[in-house]
Amino acid sequence: MTRTVGSSGPKTLAAIREAGLDLIYRSGYEAMSLRTLAAKVGLQPGSLYNHIATKQDLLYDLIHNHMVTLLERIDADLAGIDDPLERLKAFVAFHLTYHIERKREVFIGSAELRSLSPKNRKRIVALRRDYEDRLCAILEKGVAKKQFRIADIRVSAYAILAMLTGICTWYDPKGRIDRKKLLEVHTRLVLDGVTP
Amino acid sequence: MTRTVGSSGPKTLAAIREAGLDLIYRSGYEAMSLRTLAAKVGLQPGSLYNHIATKQDLLYDLIHNHMVTLLERIDADLAGIDDPLERLKAFVAFHLTYHIERKREVFIGSAELRSLSPKNRKRIVALRRDYEDRLCAILEKGVAKKQFRIADIRVSAYAILAMLTGICTWYDPKGRIDRKKLLEVHTRLVLDGVTP
Amino acid sequence: MTRTVGSSGPKTLAAIREAGLDLIYRSGYEAMSLRTLAAKVGLQPGSLYNHIATKQDLLYDLIHNHMVTLLERIDADLAGIDDPLERLKAFVAFHLTYHIERKREVFIGSAELRSLSPKNRKRIVALRRDYEDRLCAILEKGVAKKQFRIADIRVSAYAILAMLTGICTWYDPKGRIDRKKLLEVHTRLVLDGVTP
Amino acid sequence: MTRTVGSSGPKTLAAIREAGLDLIYRSGYEAMSLRTLAAKVGLQPGSLYNHIATKQDLLYDLIHNHMVTLLERIDADLAGIDDPLERLKAFVAFHLTYHIERKREVFIGSAELRSLSPKNRKRIVALRRDYEDRLCAILEKGVAKKQFRIADIRVSAYAILAMLTGICTWYDPKGRIDRKKLLEVHTRLVLDGVTP
DNA sequence: CATGAATGAGCCTTCATTCAT
C-alpha cells in the first residue's frame, strides 16, 4: 500500500507492519503510539513517515492485506469442490486454521474496525461481506439440494462465523487442546446445526 | 450540553455512566476523551472527578457492574429448573436476550478488557470465568445424564458462547429479523450441536 | 487574623493553622493543596473557607504571627539588660532557642517569603527588618562603648543572623548534640567575631 | 519569545537550563510552570521534552551540575596549599566568591532540596556532605596542629557554612558594599571564631 | 532514508475557590 523503492526500504516496511500488528493486537490502535512502534523497529518516529503515510494508513493497510489474503485463500481452498457438504467442511477447516494462525490479524480486523476512518471502514466492511457471502452461498446451495435445513441463511451464517471466529480469543496453540480435536468439535457443531 | 441545575450527586453519576457507556461503545475507551464525556453530561471536565476517581475507574465500574448483573440474572433465571436440557434452553434464552438488550455493556466487557489495568482485568476475568462455568456445569450434568453427547465440554462451551455473543456485533433490534426467530435459530443450533 | 466566633470555631482554626504549618514546612506552600490540609483537619475543602479567607491569607497569617511573637519575645528578653555584651549574649541565647523550638515557623518565614503576595511580603520584610535592627542596635552600642570592634555593622549583623538561623536547617533536638553545648559553641563564635 | 530559527539542540538545552535557573530562583520550582519556561525559551511546552525528561529531571540536573562544579572548584582552589590557616582562608574566599557569583544555583540547591524526589535528594545530599567534609577536614587538621581551638568540629563547620552561605540571600553585587570588604569582614569573623 | 527538533492540539488530572443546601 505504502511503499517506496530503495535499498533497505521494503525490509523496513515489513518490520513496521509486523511491529504494528503486534502492538495493535496487544494494546489497541489508539493505545499504540508511533513512538513505541518506531522504537520497536529501531527508528526515530519521524522516519516512519518514509514508509507509511499516516498511522491510520498503517491500520488500513494491515486490515486490508488481511482481508484480501483471506478471500484469496478461501477461494483457493474451495476450488474444485462441488458438494455443499464438502464445501462447508472445507470452509470450516480453512476458517479455523486461518484464524488460529493469524490470530492477530483477525482480532484487529474486527476489533479495530471502529478505529478506521469512515471511508476505510466502508471498504473493509465490503470485503468482510464478500467473505460472509462465500459461506451464505454454500448454505444456500445446500438448502437447495435439500442437504441442509436452515431457518434463516444469513442468521445462521453469522452464528457459524461468530462461533468459529470466537476461538481466536481464547485458543492457545501451546495449550492442552490440539488443533485436530478443535477442528472435529467445531465441524460437528456446525454440521449438526445445519443438517436435517 | 447545558448544565442541569440542581442535578444531584447520584443522578449526575448515573448520567456519567450512561454517557460513558455510550461513548466507549462507539469510539472505544482510549478514543473517548473525558472532555467529550463531560460535555455530554453538561459538566466541566474537572467536575467529573467529584463522581469518579479516574477514567480507568469508570471503565472498571461499568464492566464490573455488568458482570455482576449478568451473574445475578442468570442465577435467577436458572433457579428452579432441574432438567439439563431445559436449563440449557433457559441459558440460551437468557444469554441472547441479555446480550441484545445490553449490547453496549457486553461489547465493552470484552473489547475493552485490554484497556483495564492488570489488577482490574484479573478481577473481571474471574467473573467471566464464573459465568462460563454456569454453562459448563449445565453441559456436564447433561452429559452425565446421557442427554448430551459432547467431545470437550470447555471447547463446546466457548464455541456456544462465542456464537451467542456474536449476535451483539450485528443484530439490529429494529432490523428485519425479530427476536423470536433469532432465538429459535440459535436454540436449534446449540441443541443440535450437543444432543446425541 | 481570620476568625469567626462560634462554638468549635477557634479550635478548628487552630487545627488548620497547625496542620498548615506542618504541611508547608514539609512540602512548601505551593506544593501543599488545601485538599490535603482539609483532610488532615478532618474537613471538606470547602469548609476551610469558614475559617480562612484564602490560601495566601493562611500563609501570611502564619508568618505574621511568627514575626510578631519573635519581636515581643526578644524585647521581653532584652528588657532590663544594659551592657551591650550581656545584651548580645542574651540575643544569641534567645535567637538560638527560639529558632530551635520554632523550627517550622522560622523556616517558612524565610523560605516562603517569595510565595507571599507583594503587599504581604512588604509587611513581613518590614518586621524582619525590625528584628534585625535589634541586633544592629546592640552592635552599635557596643562599638560606641569600645566593647566591640566591627568593620561593618549591617554586614556583621547579617552574618551573625545567618549563622544562628542556619542551625534550624540541620539541628535535631533528639540528636547527639545537646542544646547547652550548641549555645556555647555559637556564643563563642559570635563573641570572638566582634570583640576586639 | 519568538522562535530562534536554527537554534540547535545543545544551544536550546542551555537556554532551557538558564531560563529554568532563573524562574526557579525567582518563583520556586513548584510555582514555575513549564508553559512559562517554554515561552521564555521561545518554544511550545511540548518541545521542552526534546531536551529534558521531566520537570523534576531539570531540577535535579540544575542542582547536580552545581554541586559537581562546586566540588571541582574547591578542590582546584585548595590544591597546593598546606597550612590549615591558609587553607581555611582559601576556603572562605572561594565559598564567598562562588556563592555571590552563583547566587541562584546556591539558593535553589538548598531551598529546593525538598522538591527533589527522594532518590534525587539522597544523591544531592551526599554531594553536599562531601563539600562540608572539605571544611571539616581543614578544621580538624588545624586543631591537630594546635592552630585552631574548636569545641565541636561539625557544629562549627555548619555555623561557618551557614554564615557564609547566608550572604547570597541579601548581597547585591551592585549595592553599597564591595566584594573585597565583604570578604574581609567574613574572613575575620571566621578566623576569630576558630583561632585560640 | 534517517535524524532531531519543532509544532499545535489535546490528554487526564489537580487546584483554589464558590455556593446552595
Add this chain to the structure above:
DNA sequence: CATGAATGAAGGCTCATTCAT
C-alpha cells in the same frame, strides 16, 4: 458551620505529524 458539587483555569506530559539537514 459543614457538606457536596460545581467552576474555570492551569498543570505536566504525550502525541501524530512536519521538515531542514
